[in-house]
Amino acid sequence: MSSAYTRPLARLIERLQRLPGIGPKSAQRLALHLLKQPDQEIHALANALLEAKQQVGHCQICYHLSAEPICEICANPERDNQTICVVTDSRDVIALEKTREYRGKYHVLGGVISPMDGIGPEQLTITALVKRVGETQAKEVILALSPTIEGETTILYLGRLLQPLTRVTRIASGLPVGGDLEYADELTLAKALEGRREL
Amino acid sequence: MYLHHLHLWHFRNYTEQAITFSGNQTILLGDNAQGKSNLIEAILLLATLHSPRAQRDGDLIQTNQAMARLQADVERQPDPAQLTLTLRASGRRTLAVNQQTQRRQVDFLGYLRAVFFSCLDLELVRGGPGQRREWLDQTLVQLEPLYSQLLQEYQRVLRQRNALLRQEPLTPAHLTPWNDLLIQTGTRLIRRRFRLLERLAPLAQTWHQRISQAAEALEITYAPCVPVPENDHEVIRAQFQRQLEVKLPAELAQKTTLVGPHRDEVQFRLNGHPARTYASQGQQRTLVLALKMAELELLETILGEPPLLLLDDVLAELDLKRQQQLLTIISERVQTIITTTDLERFYPPWLAGAQQFQVVQGQVIPR
Numbered sequence: 001m002s003s004a005y006t007r008p009l010a011r012l013i014e015r016l017q018r019l020p021g022i023g024p025k026s027a028q029r030l031a032l033h034l035l036k037q038p039d040q041e042i043h044a045l046a047n048a049l050l051e052a053k054q055q056v057g058h059c060q061i062c063y064h065l066s067a068e069p070i071c072e073i074c075a076n077p078e079r080d081n082q083t084i085c086v087v088t089d090s091r092d093v094i095a096l097e098k099t100r101e102y103r104g105k106y107h108v109l110g111g112v113i114s115p116m117d118g119i120g121p122e123q124l125t126i127t128a129l130v131k132r133v134g135e136t137q138a139k140e141v142i143l144a145l146s147p148t149i150e151g152e153t154t155i156l157y158l159g160r161l162l163q164p165l166t167r168v169t170r171i172a173s174g175l176p177v178g179g180d181l182e183y184a185d186e187l188t189l190a191k192a193l194e195g196r197r198e199l
Numbered sequence: 200m201y202l203h204h205l206h207l208w209h210f211r212n213y214t215e216q217a218i219t220f221s222g223n224q225t226i227l228l229g230d231n232a233q234g235k236s237n238l239i240e241a242i243l244l245l246a247t248l249h250s251p252r253a254q255r256d257g258d259l260i261q262t263n264q265a266m267a268r269l270q271a272d273v274e275r276q277p278d279p280a281q282l283t284l285t286l287r288a289s290g291r292r293t294l295a296v297n298q299q300t301q302r303r304q305v306d307f308l309g310y311l312r313a314v315f316f317s318c319l320d321l322e323l324v325r326g327g328p329g330q331r332r333e334w335l336d337q338t339l340v341q342l343e344p345l346y347s348q349l350l351q352e353y354q355r356v357l358r359q360r361n362a363l364l365r366q367e368p369l370t371p372a373h374l375t376p377w378n379d380l381l382i383q384t385g386t387r388l389i390r391r392r393f394r395l396l397e398r399l400a401p402l403a404q405t406w407h408q409r410i411s412q413a414a415e416a417l418e419i420t421y422a423p424c425v426p427v428p429e430n431d432h433e434v435i436r437a438q439f440q441r442q443l444e445v446k447l448p449a450e451l452a453q454k455t456t457l458v459g460p461h462r463d464e465v466q467f468r469l470n471g472h473p474a475r476t477y478a479s480q481g482q483q484r485t486l487v488l489a490l491k492m493a494e495l496e497l498l499e500t501i502l503g504e505p506p507l508l509l510l511d512d513v514l515a516e517l518d519l520k521r522q523q524q525l526l527t528i529i530s531e532r533v534q535t536i537i538t539t540t541d542l543e544r545f546y547p548p549w550l551a552g553a554q555q556f557q558v559v560q561g562q563v564i565p566r
C-alpha cells in the first residue's frame with residue numbers, strides 16, 4: 001500500500017505498521033500527520049523514544065519498569081515487604097496501584113506460560129521470584145493473574161513451587177491454589193449464572 | 200418455542216430474505232442447489248453457533264461480500280427474544296440478544312434450540328468416532344450453553360499441551376500444570392457426556408422399540424478414553440491421572456495428547472452387534488431417528504418447551520408408516536421445518552396443514 005509513497009515516507013509507514021494495534025490505514029494517517037508537525041515536535045518525539053528506551057529498564061527486585069535499578073515501590077519502606085503480589089506485566093501493577101488498596105510489593109512475571117507462543121517458565125521471572133520469596137521470608141504470595149487457560153497454568157505451576165515456602169492465594173476466586181476442584185467447578189458455574197442474571 | 204421470523208442478509212446464496220413462519224409445519228420445496236439446506240443451516244447456526252457444513256465463516260458469507268447477518272425473532276418462555284448474528288470473513292462474530300451485544304457465546308446460546316436431522320446424520324452410525332463426539336457436544340451445547348465454554352477451554356488446554364509435547368527438549372516437569380488442567384477441564388466434559396448418555400439412552404431405546412416395533416434391541420454405551428466406572432468427580436480424576444501416567448511414554452514418542460475426551464467414543468449396538476458394521480441402511484435410519492426423537496424429548500423435558508425440529512431431506516426418505524409415527528409424535532407441539540425436492544413421497548396429512556414455500560435460487564416464495 002505504501003509503495004506509491006516516496007522511499008523515506010514508505011519506510012516510516014512500514015515501521016509504524018509494525019506497532020501493535022496499528023494497521024496500514026492508521027500507519028498512513030499517523031505518518032502523514034507526523035510530516036505536518038514542526039521540526040522541534042519531531043525531535044522531541046524521537047528523543048522521548050530514545051530516552052525511554054535507554055533509561056527505562058526493569059527493577060532488579062520486582063521487574064516492574066523503572067528508570068532506577070530499584071523501583072519506587074520496592075524502595076518504599078512503608079510497604080509490606082513480606083506480601084508479594086505476582087502479576088503478568090507492568091500494566092497490572094499500574095492498575096492495582098490505582099485501587100490504592102494494596103500495601104505490599106509486586107513481582108512482574110513478564111508474561112504467562114504458553115507453549116504455543118514458545119513461552120515456558122524459563123522465559124518468565126520465576127526463578128527470581130522463588131529466590132525472593134525465600135530471602136524475604138514472605139508471609140503471603142498473591143497470584144493476581146487473569147483466569148485464562150494460560151493464567152491458570154501459570155498459577156498451578158507457581159503454586160507447586162511456592163506452596164512449600166509460604167502461603168499462596170489467588171485473587172479471582174479467593175480459592176487457595178490446589179483447592180477443591182469440584183468446588184471450583186461449581187464456582188465456575190455460579191459465575192456464569194451470575195453473569196446471566198446481570199443482563 | 201416458536202421461530203416467527205427469520206431475516207438473512209448475504210448468507211450463502213441469499214442476498215436478502217425475510218421469512219415469516221406460521222403453523223407448526225413448514226415445507227421448503229425446491230430443486231437441487233436452490234438454498235433449502237442453506238436456510239436450515241441459518242436456523243441451526245442461530246441455535247448452536249455451529250454449522251456442520253462450514254469450515255470457516257467465510258464459507259457462510261455470500262460470495263464477494265464481507266459480512267453476513269442472520270436475525271431471528273423467537274417466541275419462548277419466559278420472554279420473546281430477537282437474536283442477531285453477524286459473520287465476517289475474518290471469523291470475528293458479533294452476537295446480540297435484543298440488540299444487546301453479548302461478549303460470550305454462552306450468553307447467546309439457549310434462546311433458540313433445535314434438533315437437526317439430515318442425511319449427514321447417518322454418519323453418526325457409519326462414520327468415525329469424531330462424528331459421535333460432535334453429536335454429543337452439539338447436544339450438550341443446547342442442553343446447557345455453558346458446555347460451549349467448557350469445550351473451548353478443554354480445546355485450548357489440548358492445543359497448548361500438544362504444542363508443549365512437540366517442544367525439544369521437553370522438561371517433563373513442565374507438563375505437570377498442563378496435566379492438571381487437562382484433567383480439570385476434561386473431567387467436566389466427561390461428566391456431562393456421561394450424564395447426557397445416561398438420560399438419553401433409555402429414551403432412545405424406547406423410541407427405537409416404538410419405531411422398529413420391538414424388532415431389535417438398541418444399546419448405547421459411552422466408551423470414554425478414560426475408564427469411568429461411575430460419574431464421580433474424584434473417581435474420574437484419579438482414572439485420568441493414571442491413564443496420563445500410563446500413556447506418558449507413548450505421548451512423548453508421538454508428541455501428542457493421547458488421553459482425554461477428545462478420544463472418547465460412543466457405541467451403538469443392535470441385538471448385541473456393533474451397529475456400525477451390522478446395521479442395514481434401514482436399520483441405521485431407524486437408529487438415527489430414535490436418537491433424534493430422544494434428543495427432542497430430552498430437550499423438551501429439561502427446558503419445559505419443545506425445540507424446533509429441522510428435517511433436511513430426510514422426511515420423504517422415511518416410509519409412510521414412519522412418517523405417520525413421526526407426525527403423531529410431534530403433531531401440534533413442535534415447530535417443524537422440512538426441506539424436500541418433491542412432495543410425492545409425503546404422507547398426505549403432513550401436507551394438509553403445512554405452510555409451503557418454494558425455494559428458487561436464493562429466494563423463498565410462498566406457494
Ligand SMILES: Nc1ncnc2c1ncn2[C@@H]1O[C@H](COP(=O)(O)OP(=O)(O)OP(=O)(O)O)[C@@H](O)[C@H]1O
Nearest residue numbers: 211212230231232233234235236237258260261262
Ligand atoms: N457462500 C456462498 N455464496 C453464494 N452461494 C453459495 C454460497 N454457499 C453456497 N452457495 C450456493 O448455494 C447453493 C446450495 O444451496 P443448498 O445447499 O441450500 O441447496 P439445496 O436447495 O439444499 O439443494 P439440495 O436439494 O441439492 O440439497 C449452491 O448453488 C451453492 O453454490
Ligand SMILES: [Mg+2]
Nearest residue numbers: 235236237512
Ligand atoms: Mg440440501
Ligand SMILES: [Zn+2]
Nearest residue numbers: 059062071074
Ligand atoms: Zn521493584
